[in-house]
Amino acid sequence: MSEEASFFRSDDDEDGPGTRPGPGTPGRLRLHLNESPYGPPPGAVDAVREEAAGHLPHYPDPAARTLRAALARHFAVDPAMLTIGNGVDELILLTALTFAAGPQAEVTCTERTFPGYGEAARAVGARLRALPLTPGYAVPATAFAHALADGTDLAFVCNPLNPTGTVLDRAGTAALLAAADGAPGHLVLDEAYLDFAGPEHDHALDRVRDGAPALVLRTFSKAWGLASVRLGVLIGPPERVARIERTARALPFRVSRPAQRAVLAALAEPGHLERVRTGTARSREHLTKSLDTIGVSVTPSAANFVLAALPVADSTRVAARLAAEHGVLVRDLTLLGLPGHLRITVGTVPQVERAVTALAAVLRTMEHAA
Template sequence: MSENASFFRSDDEGPGRLRLHLNETPYGPPPGAVEAVREEAGGHLAHYPDPSARTLRAALAWHFAVAPEMLTVGNGVDELILLTALTFAAGPDADVTCTAGTFPGYGEAARAVGASVRALPLTERHAVPGAAMAAALADGTDLAFVCNPLNPTGSVLDATEVAHLLAAAQDAPGRLLFDEAYLDFAGPDHDHALEEVRNGAPALVTRTFSKAWGLASIRLGVLIGPPADIARVERTARALPFRVSRPAQRAVLAALSQPAHLERVRTETARAREHLIKSLDTIGVTALPSAANFVMAELPDGADSSRVTARLAAEHRVLVRDLTLLGLPGRLRITVGTVPQVEQAVSALAAVLHTMEPSS
């Protein structure tokens, strides 16, 4: 199994395991979503979905305050990232830019379509290197991926940083994509990229229903951007006519009718995230500030994050993400669960660290 395949593994479903390694929400989907899936499966499991997802796209356009022709949907953001790479950066002469130490799907998509990959180092505060990314756009990269909030550190771009990237994209030949899978946790005050795209900025934005909305298993991602770019992506996607299942379309329609659920998840996550950061500090583990539903924690005394992760799983049934695979050894990404789950995870980590021998 490749390193990236290991990063995406989710086959740890034994009883009693605390799953804090895939950034899933502990609060579940909005009211009515499960019933919508059950009803759709019960009556239409033998029927293909609407390939255009017309009803869903109209609802999403209203939700995101854009015209319907400014968005398309896919089988998760992962598929939309691949379709975008196929559309704008396919072939050995193409160049894709992303940041090092982040979601590996960008590089995987680029390599899958034959493009070369430029991975820009994070800043000293583990944030997106805005100046370097803007320079890559000016230099002619075909496609630039900006993860915002940044996975796995949780840093989020402010309005000035977004404006700087958009200014670079304005005259650039390539495309700029803001992957905002976790922006629901940061809240609408950070909708800088989407607001500019609404007003005609030449960029793309992705959003997902897998994270804050609690619908990870049904896979629904949204790509928003200029109508001409969306039309090009949809032409690429014609090879996959039934990408979003009927249950997925129904579930998201049901979710969109429950906006209070999203606000509750955001509030509860922020409360538990603060508790997690403070609790980690009490056991000598430093966590970066985060706007997402995870934190990046730096282990003390050079502790081996791979060994810590393995022991947490084997001895305490607590699953967290070792960031060695992303070039960040000695660090863990810990999903923010409920407050009791946070306390369970920190207690387990303290027990493991207390009995760890120093790394040689």
């Protein structure tokens, strides 16, 4: 198994579905995949049940016309500026296939980030260029601007940045969009976690609505709590969206009927996002303060996870012991070039307290053994 595959794997299902406790059971606490502990809006659950009861033998609408119209209203864009996919991961791959296929092409991202960008580059045969993060583990906006000016074919900017949670300010976003204007390549802002950061950080989409030459990715897997049904959204200039849709014709039924129905129902309950955002912010603050009391420092985060720097070097062993001894799953970041660090999903306050208590116990025994 590759390092990237290991990063994506859900350890809870390592031996196959049903062989270990699921996400609703007390045995395992899943804080390794940035899933929402609040679940989806109730209407989305009912919609999936109804769809499964009556339509599992039937193909979905390949154009997803009803859903696309609803999403266009939600994001306040023309429907021609929007397409959907089987999660953001598929849209990343489709974008790479469209704009950066072949050994002469270059894909740029940052070091120490979501492995999907590198996987997509390798899948389409492009060269991968990884930019160092700035101090504080933030997106290097200036370096990305230079890469676009130098002619990179495709630049993926993760904002808020996975796995650090740092977020671009208005000036950084403006610098990226200015560099993309007239550049030969394409800027993609992956904003899978922006729903947690709040409207005050929604700089890129405002500019794209007004014609900025960039693509924005959003997802219903995170704050909306619909990771299982897989629905990603790409928004950008109509001519670029149309090119990606031509590539996607090889996958005519890629967004399932349950996914389309679930998201339609979720959009009818917009208050869900604010409730999740408020609960996440409260739990994130509690997690940060609690980790500090046991000697674990945290990078300020705008997402539903935190980057935790441990007082011991062997984060792989810490993560393994948390899982084996306490049933707490977190993400060891050694594979991303951050040994000694964990990415911990922000759960509810009781989940935070369970995780911190378990981590304190593991660290205490490791420090005594040393």
